[in-house]
Amino acid sequence: xSEIIRSSxxxxxxxxxxxxxxxxxxxxxxxxxxxxxxSGAGKSTLAHALEESLxxxxxxxxxxxxxxxxxxxxxxxxxxxxxxxxxxxxxxEMSKLIIEAGVIALTAFISPFREDxxxxxxxxxxxxxxxxxxxxDLAVCERxxxxxxxxxxxxxxIPDFTGISSPYEEPExxxxxxxxxxxxxxxxxxxxxxxxxxxxxLPEGADIRAHALA
Amino acid sequence: xSEIIRSSxxxxxxxxxxxxxxxxxxxxxxxxxxxxxxSGAGKSTLAHALEESLxxxxxxxxxxxxxxxxxxxxxxxxxxxxxxxxxxxxxxEMSKLIIEAGVIALTAFISPFREDxxxxxxxxxxxxxxxxxxxxDLAVCERxxxxxxxxxxxxxxIPDFTGISSPYEEPExxxxxxxxxxxxxxxxxxxxxxxxxxxxxLPEGADIRAHALA
Numbered sequence: 001x002s003e004i005i006r007s008s009x010x011x012x013x014x015x016x017x018x019x020x021x022x023x024x025x026x027x028x029x030x031x032x033x034x035x036x037x038x039s040g041a042g043k044s045t046l047a048h049a050l051e052e053s054l055x056x057x058x059x060x061x062x063x064x065x066x067x068x069x070x071x072x073x074x075x076x077x078x079x080x081x082x083x084x085x086x087x088x089x090x091x092x093e094m095s096k097l098i099i100e101a102g103v104i105a106l107t108a109f110i111s112p113f114r115e116d117x118x119x120x121x122x123x124x125x126x127x128x129x130x131x132x133x134x135x136x137d138l139a140v141c142e143r144x145x146x147x148x149x150x151x152x153x154x155x156x157x158i159p160d161f162t163g164i165s166s167p168y169e170e171p172e173x174x175x176x177x178x179x180x181x182x183x184x185x186x187x188x189x190x191x192x193x194x195x196x197x198x199x200x201x202l203p204e205g206a207d208i209r210a211h212a213l214a
Numbered sequence: 215x216s217e218i219i220r221s222s223x224x225x226x227x228x229x230x231x232x233x234x235x236x237x238x239x240x241x242x243x244x245x246x247x248x249x250x251x252x253s254g255a256g257k258s259t260l261a262h263a264l265e266e267s268l269x270x271x272x273x274x275x276x277x278x279x280x281x282x283x284x285x286x287x288x289x290x291x292x293x294x295x296x297x298x299x300x301x302x303x304x305x306x307e308m309s310k311l312i313i314e315a316g317v318i319a320l321t322a323f324i325s326p327f328r329e330d331x332x333x334x335x336x337x338x339x340x341x342x343x344x345x346x347x348x349x350x351d352l353a354v355c356e357r358x359x360x361x362x363x364x365x366x367x368x369x370x371x372i373p374d375f376t377g378i379s380s381p382y383e384e385p386e387x388x389x390x391x392x393x394x395x396x397x398x399x400x401x402x403x404x405x406x407x408x409x410x411x412x413x414x415x416l417p418e419g420a421d422i423r424a425h426a427l428a
Contacts, residue, residue, distance in 0.1 A: 060317075064311075073308060
């Protein structure tokens with residue numbers, strides 16, 4: 001039932017449905033899985049494959065990536081340094097709301113700067129932010145070049161391209177590092193699922209072998 | 215399993231966990247309940263009370279209101295006409311993502327302009343946007359003045375205050391109109407729950423009487 005709370009000059013209506021109650025209803029905790037790494041490292045592929053496994057395990061999930069953010073919520077932003085910072089800030093704020101809603105947020109953005117990632121981490125409680133470094137050598141990413149972006153960046157068509165003309169600042173203490181440059185997708189998914197289970201972030205008794213990638 | 219799809223020059227990794235699969239997992243549909251009305255009409259109170267009932271019925275819900283949006287995602291925005299429009303746009307985009315995540319979004323903002331509300335409606339599929347007009351006479355809202363804002367607006371301390379120095383454009387064809395100026399909170403909640411059940415938006419067999427406000 002909504003209660004009215006009075007505090008100094010402010011009156012507001014308390015939210016009685018809390019994150020805790022939502023987590024009980026869902027049967028699992030919520031948290032942010034923040035994938036960071038070079039373009040082409042496999043962040044989005046890993047996030048979506050992991051989401052598939054988590055969904056099969058009965059978890060509520062949502063992946064934020066360029067496809068659903070850059071055209072919508074951040075559609076007003078360009079690629080200047082300021083706009084990129086604002087982009088990451090909004091993704092952080094949105095992820096914070098999503099975990100408040102009881103949903104596991106998976107974010108797949110290069111997010112090359114330590115300070116930007118640190119700011120997002122500071123938005124939420126300890127344990128709510130799981131930084132996953134998708135490590136792949138620049139040479140590997142450039143060889144893959146799935147979107148043809150490296151070629152364009154080398155040709156000078158894309159300014160401030162991470163790894164080419166703008167730095168990527170490796171995480172110093174990520175919760176997890178996955179070797180997306182050399183390991184298979186299945187192995188990477190298994191590694192993340194194992195970590196989540198060890199740290200009590202999966203539904204009780206979840207059988208991760210049955211639900212990892214076949 | 216993640217699939218790679220190739221379309222002209224773009225390669226991306228398909229999201230296999232869809233809104234439809236999330237709705238099946240949750241046992242209910244997702245949609246936006248967009249509460250609009252004057253300051254003090256009772257939007258936030260109704261949204262939170264309704265959320266309590268929906269949660270008890272087993273629904274995943276999230277309320278967006280000034281408390282969790284103005285300090286976070288929209289913390290960079292002021293109260294100019296442009297900023298207010300951008301505020302509503304972002305809330306719309308965020309609600310779109312939340313329903314994509316399978317969660318029922320309840321938004322409690324004055325949102326005084328038809329054009330802003332129309333834009334949000336146009337962001338999502340027909341049926342995803344349920345506009346609920348919380349109707350209360352200005353005199354009633356001003357008498358309540360729970361936040362003391364009307365008094366400050368009358369004193370000229372708050373410019374462009376809806377109902378005083380800025381217009382409120384009533385919805386012309388809202389999905390629902392609730393008389394929050396005169397009906398009890400319980401009656402308003404019951405009315406909305408009844409509408410949601412009639413339109414197939416509650417879990418099958420939901421007993422709304424047992425879960426309405428006592």
